[in-house]
Amino acid sequence: MSRVVRQWDLNRENFDGRWLGCSRWFQRSKAGDLNLTEPSDVIEDTCYDISFLDQDTGLWDGSGLKFAPGGTARHPISSKIYNxxxxxxxxxxxxxxxxxQLTAGxxxxxxxxxxxxxxxRSMLVLIWIEQDERWRLDAVCAVPFRCGRSTxxxxxxxxxxxxxQQQLAELTGWGGAMESLTPGESGLPAAVGAAEPFALERFCRHGITxxxxxxxxxxxxxxxxxxxxTLEVGCRVAPECFQQLxxxxxxxxxxxxxxxxxxxx
Structure with missing residues (x-):
């Protein structure tokens, strides 16, 4: 099975749903401050409606979007052009x-x-922008999506x-399994292998945690x-499960x- 077809299959398994949630945006102010505790903008009714007509085609229909004209966007999706x-x-x-690739310009x-x-579906968006020949974190968005088709x-x-740090310290010593995926190669996640036990210092690499x-x-x-x-992002998806990317x-x-x-x- 080819790379894009297999990744397409995983894409369908993960994203098929009518995802509803409140978008909380944390954007750098005109004064240059980035507050990650109080959102600068809240969009109550964000919706990503992702449906598949058959095994190879579908539709992405979004509303409550921050950067799209009129807050909406709609486009077809297919295995032929995916990724x-x-x-x-x-x-x-x-x-x-x-x-x-981090590329100037x-x-x-x-x-x-x-x-x-x-x-x-717990979504985090991270955006750095280039200013004065350096890249600064400009915005973060967090959305706790739930599928509207689920009853x-x-x-x-x-x-x-x-x-x-206190939340993460609670995970110290947890055992893990690791998979890896390389851009432009086979596209299939490598076989699951044992990961080192969770350690706070291996996650908290940077000034912003x-x-x-x-x-x-x-x-x-x-x-x-x-x-x-290296960028580290994670989610406590269940009381006894933490995913780290x-x-x-x-x-x-x-x-x-x-x-x-x-x-x-």
Missing amino acids: QSGHCWQFTGAGGQSSV SKRFAHELNFFQGRS PAEPQRPTDGRPP AAFCDGLICSVPETLSTGAF SLIYDEAQRLQRWERRRYQP
């Missing part, structure tokens, strides 16, 4: 899209990361108001400098691989 850019990635229960370096559990709808997860709704959490640099770097960039600041770890006590 031609190589930006999309799928694991069982996690998927999204990522900028694969490209204006935006962005990621959308989704973690699935049952009929819940009854899955409940919202209670907000954990503890500091992110922040927690959001629905169990979402990340550790990312505020400013992307030269050389290699590592995005690993080389010295040329090109994405080398995505690594997904699933930790349990």
